[in-house]
Amino acid sequence: MIFILVMVFLAGAPGLGWWAGRSSYLSDVRAEEWERTHVFAVTAQLVGEPASTPAGTVAPRAATAHWTAPDGTPRSGLVPVEPGSRSGDTIRVWVDDRGRLRGQPMDRDPMAQALMAAAAAVLCLAGAVAGLRKIGLGLLDRHRARAWQREWLAVGPLWSKDRR
Template sequence: MGTTKWLWRWRSNPLRRHEDVVEAWVVLAVCVIVAFAGAVVALLTARGAEHAFAQERAHGHAVRAVLLADAPHGVTARWSADDRVEVPVRWTAPDGTSRSGRTPVDGGLKAGAPVTVWQDDRGRLTLSRPTGRTEGHVEAALFGAAAALAVAAPVLGAGAVARARLDRRRMARWEQEWDAVGPLWGPKTG
């Protein structure tokens, strides 16, 4: 599509209406806002997620723990999506103190069995291992894309509403003009 054809609404033309010019500016504004605001929000969100995942990796440490109770088979934790059970464990914190808490582990393990748990720098248990580098990149990209869509959707919706209103106004004006010109062409048939 040539530039002249694409910019037809801005050209001087006796058939061009005020609504056509307003619609052209609305379309341009929507495209610019979606492109630039979406890109900026996507980049900021992805960068923020990357930073959060990097912090998680830097401050999450694997530690050996011991089960304090049997992990029953077939009973899953309320928030576990991978059929793990929540049982009490004991581990040593970075400061050397012995700690205990509850964490999800595979079912069927007996009390005293060693398991790997993840803790932060203060020795508190985390629910899962830190997000890996590759997984973090993928998740950050998905968060960025979702943020861009979250910005684009209301802007595109507002543009569609504005264009629909302009179409209604345009149709109303065409009807008024047809009512004025139509009788000059002769009687209606039917």
């Protein structure tokens, strides 16, 4: 049984790891490409004083700012600001191709992600194989215990007779 499970693992692990890594890599590359063509850094000018936060809190501060969208339309809204920012300061904000605020694009490493996805898939396969082994051993042990009990029921009464 162990031989079969090891062979299943050795046969399945390379293909599963390759598939998971390739899928992750292609997904990250597509996401990078999308962000490169649809997310832009623009300069915004603060036009309002940052809202004050209660003492002792770590809430991010925000202020009203104006910026120009990539298509040339003027935009405004609340943007996160650093402490000490004042009206008239310029800051960099990230917007989509329509000028709506977005978070900064993620710093991606598709190859590292692919390696982690492949390793995770192979570890999951190893866990599944180990689980199958555990289930198989449990079934075999149950079968052996039943066989032992059947044999004992046949032989036990012969041993327990008084032989004087």
